[in-house]
Amino acid sequence: MAFPSAPSVLWSVSLLTALFAAEVHSNIVYDDDPFQPVTSDETVSVGGTVTLTCRVAESDNSSLQWSNTAQQTLYFGEKRALRDNRIQLHRSTSTELSITISDVQLSDEGEYTCSIFTMPVRTARATVTVLGVPGKPQISGFEKEVQEGHKVTLICTSAGSKPPARLRWYRGDQELDGRPDVVESVPDDPTYKVSSELTLEVSRSDDNAPITCAVDHPSLAPGDKRSEQALRVLYSPAVEILPESDLPREGEKFHLQCLGNSNPEPHSYTWTKKDGELPPLSKADGAFLRFEMLNKSDNGVYVCEAVNKIGRGQGEYTLLVQDPTAMSTSSGVDHAVIGGVVAVIVFILLCLLIVLGRYLIRHKGTYLTHEAKGSDDAPDADTAIINAEGGHSGAEDKKEYFI
Template identity: 90%
Template sequence: MAFPSAPSVLWSVSLLTVLFAAAVHSNIVFDDDPLQPVTSDETVSVGGTVILTCRVAESDNSSLQWSNTAQQTLYFGEKRALRDNRIQLHRSTPTELSITISDVQLSDEGEYTCSIFTMPVRTARATVTVLGVPGKPQISGFENAVQEGGKVTLTCTSTGSKPPAKLRWYRGDQELVGRPDVVESVPDDPTYNVSSELTLVVSRSDDNNLITCAVDHPSLAPGDKRSEQALRVLYSPVVEIQPESDLPREGEKFHLQCIGNGNPEPTSYIWEKKDGELPPLSKADGAYLRFEMLNKSDNGVYLCHADNGIGNGQGEYTLLVQDPTAMSPSSGVDHAVIGGVVAVIVFILLCLLIVLGRYLIRHKGTYLTHEAKGSDDAPDADTAIINAEGGHSGAEDKKEYFI
């Protein structure tokens, strides 16, 4: 790379380089010197941007300078000396010189020097560490489904990391322990390739589970780079027999369905009746056992055998044919409610009749008592009868009528 063509710049850079070499050779160290430059080490990932800052406590109007790992001058004050557009001035004051390097590459790693051209020249160094960003991990070694109880070995590989990345295995949120990582250096390149193996004994609960390989590296946030592999496990079916209804009635059509939960799905079904043969009016139709007309003689335990090529499973169902006149549980509940309402109404009516009877009896006694008042004072029986029938005034009227 060439320097700017201006003669004055070339002369200044040459002079500064000579002075800098003399200062380095003298190896003079100043403690508590306000003109001593101060820098800091920096870490950056490949492709990122790093800021190099050089400061002094005081200024005597001397210029600050940044040089690269090859001792080429990058910036002298506000003047750029190296034709590299990735390097730009960030800040320049009498006490600070900051520059940026963008699109950082692995070759940019090393020790950078800040100098102030006083007498003698003072220097400070900053080490730039460049991280090689690992590639997205790749999982291999699992192409075909594995039968339940078998073993599967997965290999995860990530390339281009610096320092070497660490690989972690997960099943869901549970971290798994694989074999120690294998680290290989890349020829003519400061990066590394890393691989890891994981061996699992699988069960039916692992079917469709995701196995994750994640890269752990200083250049990445957790979970930034990961790959997933879904497990495929073959297992024999678990069988269940599902009835068409919970209340099979005599004389009705009815069927049983054989449901086999396996991987793959069952392809063969065999129906049988425990301790006997299938009824003559029943028909086995694959996963279904159909009854054209139920009869109480169909009662019994029915078995279904399902096979998917990996293994077979068996389910059973006890059939109890109901009388067609039997009430369903819901209708029984309705009748119970109605019976309760009727009982309450009858009770209320009885109470009303009792109250009404007591009322009538009480008033009838009062009427008889008033009628008997006229006969209590009669001197003889005839007079008492006359008084009871109409009272004393009525007798007088009758007497006058006869006179």
């Protein structure tokens, strides 16, 4: 692209400036004017790219011009007047002039002017708002563990925002209420430094809980910039005693285990028995109480005390020694069910045998009765034998004999 000579450019710019000044002082408003330029305000974040567009409804071949906040000409038609490689021509027609400004800085914020050099000169203004992108928040005030029941104060700070950012606190997914944000202006800088304070009374459930500070700002998508700090809480032991078996039997080995949930871990365990001494065949072994051979005299309530540097906690377990033949409740239920099923099967088989026996006996008696009846009808012993043995065959022999 060819540029005009320096004197020519300076003369043109001076003439345009004079015309523009005359138009500004005239304060003429043009309604429904087809030559009146139309622009729109734009918002862009630092480092982004903004597009400035100026349009007219009709054209008389007059050139459109964009000027910056200092009234320096950026583009006159397709000709670039300001040597700034960040500013490029986007589109130039008889009715439109669009330019882009890349790598936008806070100093680029302000009012830009589009002019069309008709008689008189017509102008339109577009305000470019530049958002200062806040920096990643920093959390301070938590350098060591906090004891359960004590308070901790956390401070979150983020700099470089414009307008001032808003800071939000979270514990996990739950939003917490901190003190109102403190906004500080930065000398010789249009951005702001924002800080927020959060005070918590911690409990054991807060141990390793993530505390998050997130920045809320128009230049950022939700969750873009956040910092996380895990709480470390010290608390005394919460004690639970676990038996080796739910059915301790007389004569068997057995042990109890003491679990002390605490931070830090318990450094000592003490076993005692309520209303008496520990059995002679038992042995305290740190978190374990071991019985070499259970006896019903071992019955009673056993207490374990766990101790760490924060405090101590106790747990109890009631030992009831069972007979050696005792079975677990679940086993007894299973055996009862099996026994019931077997009894039902045996009963059904017995019923079937009785019915079958009676059936066989009844049919055998009927057979013997028919045999006896054949013998009684015979006139002599020989005929009775033949009737008993043959039935119908004997009758046929007798019929042949009479013929």
